Amino acid sequence: MFKKVLIANRGEVALRIIRACKELGIKTVAIYSEADVRSLYVKKADEAYLIPGDPLRAYLDYVRIVDLARQVGAQAIHPGYGFLAENADFARYCRRRGITFIGPTPEQIEMFGDKVKAKKTMESAGLPVVPGSDGPVSDLDEALDVAREIGFPVMLKAAFGGGGRGMRVVKDEEELKTAYESAFREAEAYFGKGDIFIEKYIDNPKHIEVQVLGDKYGNIIHLGERDCSIQRRHQKLIEIAPSPSLSKELRMRILGNAVKALMRVGYENAGTLEFLVDTRTGDYYFIEMNTRLQVEHTISETITGVDIVEMMIRIADGEPLPFLQSDITFRGYAIEFRVNAEDPKKGFAPSPGKITAYYSPGGPGVRIDAGVYKDYIIPPYYDSLIAKMTVWALTWEKAVARARRALDEFIVRGVPTNIPLYREMVRDPDFLRGDFGIRFLEEKISRGDYDFEVEGEIDKEDMVLAISAAISAHYGL
Numbered sequence: 001m002f003k004k005v006l007i008a009n010r011g012e013v014a015l016r017i018i019r020a021c022k023e024l025g026i027k028t029v030a031i032y033s034e035a036d037v038r039s040l041y042v043k044k045a046d047e048a049y050l051i052p053g054d055p056l057r058a059y060l061d062y063v064r065i066v067d068l069a070r071q072v073g074a075q076a077i078h079p080g081y082g083f084l085a086e087n088a089d090f091a092r093y094c095r096r097r098g099i100t101f102i103g104p105t106p107e108q109i110e111m112f113g114d115k116v117k118a119k120k121t122m123e124s125a126g127l128p129v130v131p132g133s134d135g136p137v138s139d140l141d142e143a144l145d146v147a148r149e150i151g152f153p154v155m156l157k158a159a160f161g162g163g164g165r166g167m168r169v170v171k172d173e174e175e176l177k178t179a180y181e182s183a184f185r186e187a188e189a190y191f192g193k194g195d196i197f198i199e200k201y202i203d204n205p206k207h208i209e210v211q212v213l214g215d216k217y218g219n220i221i222h223l224g225e226r227d228c229s230i231q232r233r234h235q236k237l238i239e240i241a242p243s244p245s246l247s248k249e250l251r252m253r254i255l256g257n258a259v260k261a262l263m264r265v266g267y268e269n270a271g272t273l274e275f276l277v278d279t280r281t282g283d284y285y286f287i288e289m290n291t292r293l294q295v296e297h298t299i300s301e302t303i304t305g306v307d308i309v310e311m312m313i314r315i316a317d318g319e320p321l322p323f324l325q326s327d328i329t330f331r332g333y334a335i336e337f338r339v340n341a342e343d344p345k346k347g348f349a350p351s352p353g354k355i356t357a358y359y360s361p362g363g364p365g366v367r368i369d370a371g372v373y374k375d376y377i378i379p380p381y382y383d384s385l386i387a388k389m390t391v392w393a394l395t396w397e398k399a400v401a402r403a404r405r406a407l408d409e410f411i412v413r414g415v416p417t418n419i420p421l422y423r424e425m426v427r428d429p430d431f432l433r434g435d436f437g438i439r440f441l442e443e444k445i446s447r448g449d450y451d452f453e454v455e456g457e458i459d460k461e462d463m464v465l466a467i468s469a470a471i472s473a474h475y476g477l
């Protein structure tokens, strides 16, 4: 087993990986930017190294990170999620420099990172995909031709995209003309490649994803599905395992076919296959595969008892999967709430700043993954996720009741968060029914169904301090 692992990430996920390493008796090495000097994970790692300079680039500078791993005697790097997690060049560079990348092979990352290629590969491996263009469209005229053929509304997507960027819902030809240009430019700015492909827009489906684990010897199992339909701006907020509204028959079909398809193409380490599902017709479509640990892995861990981060490390170290599919048992319901420093009253605008009071809930069935504390200043450069609350109970109703109780205990003051919105949601009979599509939350908010106050204001002084520290760092002042 590895003796030392470097974590190429920050925040709650860095802490999650440190915890898994500690339980395995592995020493941990953290890296941090100048904006993360006071982050909790930095204190919890056995060693921590500053990556000076631009706080945005610190976690992306893979040559420097791999060289550091070699210098400090780490044998492997865990990339967490975001940043370098799905960067095939990074995984390849690790391999070249004799460092184990804790994740799939660079070839697998590369293939699935191209959404067009991923769809084609999985379609030929037997999974249904959303009808759409055969590949990226080369210009507006081709985009119009494809859209007319499949019929409006359509969705524009960045072939190399993620995080909902470069994505547009388009309802007619007029809209397509402006949306194509802006999606292309956004994709080019964020992903370096403007390739856009087109899909039929599916009306209010469920987002269902399948967590898989594969070892180096061709064994692949699933850890059940997650229902991630509660979203804003096509980004997940609340995730549930198992889905409270999937029939047993449809669940078995999706899980079985997902594993079968992946067996055909081969996959090692942790991954997630994402699907859009129409529960009325039973149709389901593969949309993409994430070749990394997901934010919402906690709910699959909770209902199966499998430590996914531990499994990632063991698989990377060459161990075979220690269980068969039939050994995995599923128990109860788990719900994860992403606590973000963002203002749900202002279109979910990020709200970095200083946390003036912090108390996280506990008691039966409550798990907290967080990287913050009282007086911590949330930097403005990164994702707005500050904590994840995962609740578990034997039944769906009890899980929601537990969430209600735990959300009432949760205190985060100083910055606006989405906790007050969640408190309303878990009291909503429509939520309790458990039958929601991806438009559920946006429709509720636009109808004004939720009445809540956000606590805290964006503290301008803290922001000025954080920004000037970053500017100084950038110019080496």
Ligand code: ADP
Binding pocket: 130, 155, 161, 162, 163, 164, 165, 167, 199, 200, 201, 202, 203, 204, 207, 231, 234, 235, 274, 276, 287, 288, 438
């Ligand atoms: P990203 O990688 O940017 O997160 P995904 O392909 O995973 O993009 O899609 C994110 C979300 O966008 C989905 O969960 C769903 O809400 C919505 N979405 C994606 N494709 C479609 C589609 N063809 N029709 C309707 N909604 C879609």
